[in-house]
Amino acid sequence: MSTLHYNIAIIGAGAAGLHLALAMYNDPYFRDHRILILEKSAKDQNDRTWCFWEKGEGLWDDLIQHSWPQGDFFYKDNTVPLALTPYRYKMLRSIDFYEFAKKKILSGSMFHWVEEDVQSVTNETPIQINGLKTVYTADIVFDSRIPNEFMQTKDSYTRLLQHFKGWVIRTNYDAFDTDRFTIMDFRLGWPETTSFTYVLPLNKREALVEFTLFTSSLLQKNDYEQVLQNYIRKYLKIQEFEIVEQEQGVIPMSDFPFEKYSNGNHIHIGTGGGWVKPSTGYSFKNCERNSRKLIENLKLKRPLNVGLHKRKFRIYDTLFLDILYRQNEFGPELFNTMYTKISVQTIFAFLDDQTNFKQDLFILSRFPRKPFLISIFKKITQRWNRS
Numbered sequence: 567m568s569t570l571h572y573n574i575a576i577i578g579a580g581a582a583g584l585h586l587a588l589a590m591y592n593d594p595y596f597r598d599h600r601i602l603i604l605e606k607s608a609k610d611q612n613d614r615t616w617c618f619w620e621k622g623e624g625l626w627d628d629l630i631q632h633s634w635p636q637g638d639f640f641y642k643d644n645t646v647p648l649a650l651t652p653y654r655y656k657m658l659r660s661i662d663f664y665e666f667a668k669k670k671i672l673s674g675s676m677f678h679w680v681e682e683d684v685q686s687v688t689n690e691t692p693i694q695i696n697g698l699k700t701v702y703t704a705d706i707v708f709d710s711r712i713p714n715e716f717m718q719t720k721d722s723y724t725r726l727l728q729h730f731k732g733w734v735i736r737t738n739y740d741a742f743d744t745d746r747f748t749i750m751d752f753r754l755g756w757p758e759t760t761s762f763t764y765v766l767p768l769n770k771r772e773a774l775v776e777f778t779l780f781t782s783s784l785l786q787k788n789d790y791e792q793v794l795q796n797y798i799r800k801y802l803k804i805q806e807f808e809i810v811e812q813e814q815g816v817i818p819m820s821d822f823p824f825e826k827y828s829n830g831n832h833i834h835i836g837t838g839g840g841w842v843k844p845s846t847g848y849s850f851k852n853c854e855r856n857s858r859k860l861i862e863n864l865k866l867k868r869p870l871n872v873g874l875h876k877r878k879f880r881i882y883d884t885l886f887l888d889i890l891y892r893q894n895e896f897g898p899e900l901f902n903t904m905y906t907k908i909s910v911q912t913i914f915a916f917l918d919d920q921t922n923f924k925q926d927l928f929i930l931s932r933f934p935r936k937p938f939l940i941s942i943f944k945k946i947t948q949r950w951n952r953s
Contacts, residue, residue, distance in 0.1 A: 578710030579605035582836030612661035731790030732776030734811040742767035760897025821884040844883040
């Protein structure tokens with residue numbers, strides 16, 4: 567095997583890896599660097615959809631497929647209209663982001679993109695990256711692979727899965743309001759679970775309809791499709807439609823300390839670095855924010871992981887996940903409480919880790935206390951036993 571050396575290597579060209587590469591592309595500091603991107607796939611498929619909320623204009627407005635100023639939340643007989651101003655809820659197809667990022671990155675002379683499945687990383691000096699055909703070395707490695715330790719089952723960390731199946735459907739008549747989307751609809755779910763459907767109208771005749779669950783196990787393929795069929799017919803009142811595109815995926819939701827498995831100049835990013843919001847599965851804006859922070863830390867010669875995680879919000883996520891794990895059927899009621907008693911602007915700020923302690927207390931006071939007290943006691947006990 568041959569060995570090639572780089573200043574920086576990025577393993578994985580998903581949202582995190584590409585955000586980081588684009589941030590380096592746009593910063594003159596990296597003009598004289600040799601930067602390696604290792605990705606096992608061609609990234610030429612629309613394999614997922616990213617959604618996020620944002621105030622005003624954003625970096626990706628030229629790429630987003632659609633955005634909405636208003637939304638709705640549904641639970642049993644309760645409907646909560648959501649006026650999002652000053653936010654908009656935005657939708658971005660992964661293929662559009664991949665194509666934009668690849669075009670930019672490949673135009674930069676400092677980047678070298680290799681289609682390679684990384685087998686292992688050895689924390690030596692320099693760091694060694696073992697591919698199937700080639701061995702690479704780098705001074706700094708940003709690694710989007712999930713640490714092997716996460717796969718262990720004999721620990722006290724909570725593990726749930728956000729799993730989903732979505733269809734882009736097309737009708738032969740105007741069926742959708744393009745100014746409104748459905749953020750969560752719990753009226754038709756899988757029994758005794760936290761499961762919901764969301765609807766993102768793309769134009770008057772097309773929409774992404776996606777069934778999502780926060781549970782510890784997956785469903786059979788036909789189960790997702792049956793719920794989608796039933797929801798479209800019962801709640802969207804659409805009897806005939808064409809399925810234009812499909813997407814399906816699984817996102818880990820966990821309080822596992824991914825960040826602890828970063829070591830010196832070998833930093834885990836993306837899902838493998840704990841960049842996915844544990845309680846919701848949102849990640850795209852976290853990738854943007856954390857990439858900026860990594861660049862700042864690198865240029866100021868600070869420890870690279872500094873400032874990527876806010877401890878108090880991780881605690882809130884841990885408690886929420888524990889409740890969903892112990893009482894999964896209670897999730898719809900928790901989300902109903904949230905959207906009924908708290909403004910959507912406050913919810914978005916909280917989920918962006920942007921609220922102060924006074925706001926946090928207000929938010930937490932809206933929820934029933936008993937489930938959270940049980941989770942606090944359980945987590946304190948588990949931490950005591952680990953120490």
